[in-house]
Structure formats: structure tokens, C-alpha cells
Amino acid sequence: MLRDITIGQYYPSDSILHKLDPRVKLLGTLVYVLSLFFFRGAAGFAAVTLGLAALIWLSKVPLRYMVKGLKAIGVILVLTGMFNLFLTPGEPLASFGIFKITEEGLKNAGFMVIRLTYLILGSSVLTLTTTPNRLTDGLEKALRPLNKIGVPVHEISMIMSIALRFIPILVEETDKIMKAQLARGADFESGNLIKKAKAMAPLLVPLFISAFRRANDLAMAMEARCYNGGEGRTKMKPLKYTGKDGWAYLIMAGYFAGIIVCVWMSRNGRNS
């Protein structure tokens, strides 16, 4: 049941996306997210959809596996859709009591839900194709210039990599404790909200304790290996750009230019 959470999970494969330098993918994700919020009109929508489809196809990760990750944010999607649908002022199309659906609302809701869905799918391509280690290596190197103005880049990326590393561990642990309590007759599903919240105690207390225990063990293990932060630390596998990274940057630039053209065209079209 909990194994369905795919956000932040790595999916091993040997696709071209898996082999790209993490910095390329980080910038790519940024560009993609920007384009999601920039695009206007049908042409832009088509470009973004095509881009996402190409990414998913290139990543060789089964689509079904990705869509499973969407389940977790289903509630947010529905809520966002509802708010936009009912609360946008404009020409009313239909009304139910105090609620009325407007044309603008319908449009907004549709675009918002699509944007959020694409956002999650697109950014999950990043984590599905990049191991947490490479991801934080990339982030550390990309943000290195900030070190000069006193931002502890290494520490931040270390925290991130530990956090990412712990997601699957804690998911597994939750699964285990849940099963152990189910075996003792616990019931996590039935009853009203208060009863359900109360039923969480036998799950959350052991989970917190185990998280603290693991954190403690990890801190101890790091101390024992004389870990002392980023100062003078070298990498076993330093990141190096190769030819395909260059091509990826080019494609990315082309994509972004395309999106800008779409935005410009739709704006001109509206003005004239």
C-alpha cells in the first residue's frame, strides 16, 4: 500500500536520461517548470505536452509507474480544480445555489490541474532517472558559486541527500510497523476521523523512535569516519560533462525558445 509512493524514488534503467549529467537534468527541470507556467494557448500546450511525452519515452520508465505517483497528490489536484472552478469571477455558465461555474473558472481549473499534473510528472522524471547521490552531487556543483556569499552549499546538499535516502527507508519501516500492529489486531481503516487519528499512535510513536534511532546511528557513523563538512573534500566520481550533455543543453535551449515563440504568438494573436 505504501510502496505506491514514487515521489523521490529512483527507477534503475539504462536510458539516455539516466546517463546525462545531473546538472543538465536539474537545469532541464527548471526550464521545464518555467515553461509550464509561461505557456499560453494551444500551441504552447502542445509543445509542453510533446516535451513531457518525449521525456517520459526517453526515460524508459513505465508510464504506469509514474502515474502511480500522482495518486499521492490526487486530493490536492481535486481541491485546486474545485477552487478554480467555483471561485473565479466572470461570465456564469451554470450555477448551483451559491456556487456558480464561470467560463474563466472552467478554463483556469483545467489549466491548473494540467499544470500541476505535468509538474509532478516532469519533476518525477528527474528523480526517477537520477540516483539521490548524483542528484545532490549535481546540486552541490551547480550551486557552488553561492558558497562565496556564505551559503553552506555542501551542508545543504548533504541534508538533501540524506533526506532523499531516508524516504524509502522510512516508507519500508512504516510498512513493517503497520503490519506488526495489524498482526496485533490494530485497525487503521474503519471509524471516524478522531478514531482514525487515535489509531495512528501505535504507528507514529514507533516510527518516530526509529527515525531518531536511525538519525543517531547515522550521525555516529559519520563522526566515526571523521566527517567534517565540505572543506577540502574531494569526490570519488567527479562530475564531468560529455558530448551528449552538450546536445541536451542545445535541445533544452531550443525547447525554451519554442515556448517563448508560442507565448509571443498567442499574445500577438490576442492583441490584433
Place this chain on the structure above:
Amino acid sequence: MSIILDKVNYVYSEETAYEKQALNQVSLKIEDGEFIGIIGHTGSGKSTLIQHLNGLLKATSGGIYYNGRDIYEEDYDRKELRSKVGLVFQYPEHQLFETTVFADVCFGPKNLGLSRKEAELRAFSALKSAGLPEEYWYRSPFELSGGQKRRAAIAGVLAMKPEVLILDEPTAGLDPWGREEILNQIASMHQELNMTILLVSHSMEDVAEYVKRIIVMNQGSILLDGAPKEVFLHQQKLEAAGLLVPQVTYLMQELKGRGIPVSVEVTTLKEAKEAVLQAFSNRRLG
């Protein structure tokens, strides 16, 4: 009264890159009052197998029957099944959560819908059966030592008065004293409470001394199934599956190799002692 498994298959993370066949056509019959050891290398499917027995995992295909009833039937009460088939997970002390040991042990019986008084009576006798001294009962479970925590956690399952008790590596991470104490406690529960017991372990020593039947798992299927003596005869098969026969068996083989006429079909320390004495008295007579 029995548990029957009929060609049970189980696949983890079906249709993803992590897909793994954890159980492969496992068929098995467990009679009432048996004391069974399940052994196997890490990842051989032991833990997956036992989670099927109380319905925590649902087989990908195949059937499981408890006392003649199909547990996958629509109207089968799986919550009741879980109270009948008690499962003590690996490192069960990690599931303790209440403010006192006693309250924690009451959790199971309370979930069964018993009155407070009945739950406490059960907790009382469960803690006694698990052999946790009374002075610890009203302390926080987190103040206890590893071995005591484990007893408290085992009591938490015992308090549900299961007919079948399954323990997944109950001695993992305990010192030799703790191991022996826990195993003796389990053996006496088998005798006094007449429970069916399944003991999962990868230590042959643990298993050889106590159980009457051994099921050897390898790569998701049953490799061997029989009395300890029969199973340990298949030394090569066991070694190929990454397992060892008990150390005393190796010792006796070594002795025989050096010309001392002892029996090599020995699996426990007590038998080894007798075999050696026998060999010496034969020599004195001869």
C-alpha cells in the same frame, strides 16, 4: 485444525524494475500442535511466507486454508484470523509504543474487543508466559534492555491467545544467554499452552535443538521438509542453499575422519555427548 497452503505464489512490486518472485509454488500442511522450524538464507522467502499465514500479504496466486476455510473468501474475517495466528515480527521491540509495558501488552486483546478486565488478565498471563519479571511491567518499554523489550513484545502477541504462534528470528541480536532463555520459553509455551509454533531462523543450532520438523526454504520454494535428522542428512543440498548443518555435526564428521568410530547423525550437543561416550565405552569393551 490445520493450515494448508496450496501452490502459493507471491510476486513483489509486480511489473516494475523491482519485480521479484518471493514465493514459488509453495504447498504446505501444518498440523495442530506442531513445532516447526523454517530456515533459509536471507531473501529465501521465509518472512514472506509467514506473512501469508495470517493474511497480511495476499498471495498472487494459490490458496490458503485455515481450519478448512479459504482465507481469501469474501466474507472471511481476517481480523479474527490475525488473532488466531499470532505473528511476532523480526525485532518486535520496535513496535512498542505505549507508556508502560503492561499497557502495551493490553493493546492486542483490547483490539479484539475484550473488556478492560479481560484484557488485563490476558496481559498478566502473557507477560508471565513470556517470562518478563514483574518489576518491569509498569515501566516504560523504552527503559528496558534489548532482551526484556523482546519479551514484552512477544507477550504483546501472546496476549491475543493465538492458536498458532509464528516467530520471525526471535533471537536475532541477543546474546547467547538471551537466545537460550527465549528459545526455552518458546519450547515451554509449546508444551504447556499446546500452541502450534513456527520458528523462523537462519541458525541451525537454534532450530535443531527444539523443533520436531524443519522446512528449508531456498529462492522462494521449499527445498526440504522433514524431521531435523532427515533434513540434516542432505548436507550438500543445504550447503548449496547457503546453509550449514549444526556445528556439532561437523565436529562428529571430523572425529570420524580421524578414526574415532562415532555416529555422524548427530544434531544436538546432548546427542553428541552420548555418541562420544558410546564410542569410548565400545572401545573399552572391545
